Amino acid sequence: MNQIFTMSKKDTIHIELTDKSSKKIKEFEKIKWAVADQEHYGKPVDFTKNKYKFVAKNEDGEITGIxxxxxxxxxxxxxxxxxxxxxxxxxxGSKLMKQAEDFAKKNKCTKVYLETNEDWEAVEFYKKLGYEVTGKHEDHALGQRSLIFTKFL
Known part of the structure; x- marks a missing residue:
């Protein structure tokens, strides 16, 4: 999926949409983000996105939640x-959230945040677990209003 966007004829910048990261792109990001981190945070920061899946199963091995x-x-x-x-x-759900919070804390995370639709029963669930509404998105996914919840660890 490479796509070139052309601007005016006298524009010297060309924009390309790509779904691949070349060696050149990765090197640019590594160097330039290190400079930006130093400027903004006074130190290098690891912004690597790590994804994890917690899977709950019953005694029969059936998946009950993720x-x-x-x-x-x-x-x-x-x-x-x-x-x-x-x-x-x-x-x-409470057990999965507790495991995720403990894991996050062990991995030096200082807060957990999430998002759910305003009119879903999950709102009360997250409040019961100590999460607070810290923002909202109007006209979000499929026109719904969603709430952002945060809990400091």
Whole structure:
């Protein structure tokens, strides 16, 4: 998926949309982000995005729930929490969240954040776990309003 965007005839900059990172692109990012980190944070920061999947299973080995976590620098983002409908209200979601929080803390994360739709039952669930609403997105995915929740570890 490479696409070139042309500007005016006298423009000397050409923009390319690509889904691949060449050696040249990776080297540019490595050098330039190190300079930007030094300017903004006074030190180099590892912004590598690491993704993890926590999987809950019952004694029969059946998957009951999954939590997707992404860490970057000192932040942990819960990308998704999914509990099978017949396994809800059994504490599985709370246990997955606790494991993810403990893991994040061990990996030097200072806060966990996530997003959920404003009118979903998950709102009360996250509040019960100590998460606070710290922002919202209007007209977000499929026109829904979503809430951003944060918990400091």
């Amino acid at each position: 939590l997707d976590l992404m860490t970057e620098a000192n932040l942990a983002f819960v990308e998704g929490l999914l509990i099978g409908s017949k396994f809800r209200k059994q504490g599985i």
